[in-house]
Amino acid sequence: MLPARFIFDRSYVSANLPENNPMFDQYTFTAAERFLRYVQVDTQSDPQSNTTPSTEKQKDLSQVLVAELQAMGVSDAHLDAFGYVYATLSSNTNKDVPVICFCSHVDTAPDCSGTNVKPLVHEQYSGADIILPDDNSIVLSTKEFPYLKEHIGHTIITASGNTLLGSDDKAGVAEIMDMAHFLTSHPEIKHGTIRLLFTPDEEVGRGTALLDMDKLNATFGYTLDGGEQGTLEDETFSADAATITIHGVIAHPGYAKNKLVNAIKIAGEILEALPKKSFSPETTEKREGFVHPVRIDGIAEKATIEFIVRDFTRTGLAANAEKLQGIAEAVLQKHAGARMEFKVTEQYRNMKEVLDQHPQVTDYAALAYERSGIKVRRESIRGGTDGSRLSFMGLPCPNLFTGMQGIHSRQEWIGVRDMEKAVEVLVHLVQVWEEKS
Numbered sequence: 464m465l466p467a468r469f470i471f472d473r474s475y476v477s478a479n480l481p482e483n484n485p486m487f488d489q490y491t492f493t494a495a496e497r498f499l500r501y502v503q504v505d506t507q508s509d510p511q512s513n514t515t516p517s518t519e520k521q522k523d524l525s526q527v528l529v530a531e532l533q534a535m536g537v538s539d540a541h542l543d544a545f546g547y548v549y550a551t552l553s554s555n556t557n558k559d560v561p562v563i564c565f566c567s568h569v570d571t572a573p574d575c576s577g578t579n580v581k582p583l584v585h586e587q588y589s590g591a592d593i594i595l596p597d598d599n600s601i602v603l604s605t606k607e608f609p610y611l612k613e614h615i616g617h618t619i620i621t622a623s624g625n626t627l628l629g630s631d632d633k634a635g636v637a638e639i640m641d642m643a644h645f646l647t648s649h650p651e652i653k654h655g656t657i658r659l660l661f662t663p664d665e666e667v668g669r670g671t672a673l674l675d676m677d678k679l680n681a682t683f684g685y686t687l688d689g690g691e692q693g694t695l696e697d698e699t700f701s702a703d704a705a706t707i708t709i710h711g712v713i714a715h716p717g718y719a720k721n722k723l724v725n726a727i728k729i730a731g732e733i734l735e736a737l738p739k740k741s742f743s744p745e746t747t748e749k750r751e752g753f754v755h756p757v758r759i760d761g762i763a764e765k766a767t768i769e770f771i772v773r774d775f776t777r778t779g780l781a782a783n784a785e786k787l788q789g790i791a792e793a794v795l796q797k798h799a800g801a802r803m804e805f806k807v808t809e810q811y812r813n814m815k816e817v818l819d820q821h822p823q824v825t826d827y828a829a830l831a832y833e834r835s836g837i838k839v840r841r842e843s844i845r846g847g848t849d850g851s852r853l854s855f856m857g858l859p860c861p862n863l864f865t866g867m868q869g870i871h872s873r874q875e876w877i878g879v880r881d882m883e884k885a886v887e888v889l890v891h892l893v894q895v896w897e898e899k900s
């Protein structure tokens with residue numbers, strides 16, 4: 464049960480039904496209502512844990528989802544021991560339509576508390592600064608979030624100041640659930656077999672670790688884990704990790720003259736030798752790649768620096784690693800007796816490599832956006848998603864918008880308008896697949 468003050472006012476929903484869209488005339492969107500309930504369940508994941516799911520509490524929400532799907536008549540909905548929810552909306556057409564999967568993650572980021580989330584509904588948002596009640600230092604302004612301006616006069620949802628909101632990715636969860644509700648209550652909408660998938664631990668990079676692809680048995684997929692309305696992400700970084708291990712020469716410090724070579728100092732020199740105005744996350748944007756030291760460890764005898772390496776192309780990725788290696792080797796040259804090892808490990812690859820072989824997956828999504836009256840903005844993600852891993856696991860999987868904003872922070876917010884549009888897109892998308900098959 465929602466505390467009374469968070470109970471969602473339905474009245475605005477009917478006022479904001481999509482215009483000129485007879486399909487939705489009789490339907491009241493429930494994505495926002497679902498969202499308000501889901502965000503109150505603490506599902507924070509834990510990078511230190513070795514179990515799957517990393518935190519057992521993620522299942523608290525997954526169980527709610529299963530029960531709600533069962534109540535809709537989705538009889539195979541179930542939660543497995545590892546925290547994955549699988550469910551099927553059966554085909555209601557004679558056509559041979561590829562099985563499409565919609566996927567969101569239930570966990571929230573470890574960066575910010577997800578305990579006792581109190582979602583606040585701001586109806587008819589005026590555009591003025593919003594000071595969050597539980598911590599007056601947390602303010603949402605159009606200056607910091609220009610996208611808020613597009614929501615003036617509409618309803619937005621924020622957290623209360625002490626926690627994140629959890630729109631990443633409970634917005635996606637709520638939208639998929641509302642699509643399921645719409646389709647199960649509108650059997651006249653033709654679609655093929657649709658698989659719903661809710662994963663744990665995306666935020667700690669293990670969202671697909673124990674996913675059973677055979678059981679999922681889908682041909683194409685979509686993650687709902689994107690931001691602004693209209694964004695359609697079919698490209699992610701390609702990512703490697705690089706480790707530089709420096710071996711110094713050790714000697715008793717009292718008798719070390721002309722003998723000792725300190726590995727920690729060499730590590731410091733390598734970091735100092737990195738470019739100051741390029742080649743780093745803090746100096747790059749758009750399609751530029753970078754290297755980024757994420758951890759340093761060492762004693763005088765031996766030191767290691769761990770980097771992440773990013774680029775949109777494989778050649779660029781390899782070139783970035785090579786450049787890093789060159790910088791490190793040049794430093795090592797100055798220290799006779801010291802040596803280094805340079806090791807590159809693959810992390811994930813740009814999903815576009817896979818999606819380019821199946822252009823219809825992204826094209827049909829673009830068509831569904833257009834049918835929903837949305838201008839499509841194809842974008843690249845300067846990071847990875849579960850979709851990048853899924854694409855290489857055999858499920859080509861671009862990322863659709865959910866509306867989430869200011870994620871992983873106490874300033875997180877979302878516009879209800881965007882959540883409803885996302886559901887509308889999904890309903891159009893399943894029909895596009897049916898029509899084109």
Ligand SMILES: [Zn+2]
Pocket residue numbers: 568631632665688
């Ligand atoms: Zn996410």
